[in-house]
Amino acid sequence: MSGVTNLTVLVDDEPTPDGWIKIGKDLNAGAGGAYLYFAYEQGSGAPITNIIFLLSKDESAPPSYHRIDVDLNKGAGGAYIYTAFTREAHLGSPIEDLDVILGDNSGIQPQAPWRRIDVDLNKGAGGKYVYLVYRNA
Numbered sequence: 001m002s003g004v005t006n007l008t009v010l011v012d013d014e015p016t017p018d019g020w021i022k023i024g025k026d027l028n029a030g031a032g033g034a035y036l037y038f039a040y041e042q043g044s045g046a047p048i049t050n051i052i053f054l055l056s057k058d059e060s061a062p063p064s065y066h067r068i069d070v071d072l073n074k075g076a077g078g079a080y081i082y083t084a085f086t087r088e089a090h091l092g093s094p095i096e097d098l099d100v101i102l103g104d105n106s107g108i109q110p111q112a113p114w115r116r117i118d119v120d121l122n123k124g125a126g127g128k129y130v131y132l133v134y135r136n137a
Contacts, residue, residue: 003047009070025100030127033076049092078125096137
């Protein structure tokens with residue numbers, strides 16, 4: 001089984017690391033600011049089991065979580081939003097795949113079996129409603 005084993009945020013034209021998958025949907029869609037994209041790695045290593053969003057530039061990630069130090073509203077105003085993830089098995093089920101959905105209202109939902117993480121990644125910046133969605137193994 002291969003799951004999502006690593007996650008990062010690419011800024012502007014930063015190249016996608018070798019072997020990684022870039023989700024080609026701008027996290028600042030319609031809000032201006034930097035072009036930001038999630039990229040992830042899949043493999044046979046320890047899979048990511050939970051992804052959370054920290055809503056302050058000073059908020060530390062909980063124990064066992066890795067914080068990605070890129071503000072998801074970089075250059076667009078709005079709330080500070082940082083991504084953190086863990087591979088701890090007791091904190092969730094292995095994540096098999098990731099995507100981003102964009103919409104004109106907060107009610108957008110992915111089709112099953114995908115699940116939405118309920119934090120608008122454009123919060124306070126205007127533009128599209130942007131959500132990270134995932135599928136468990």
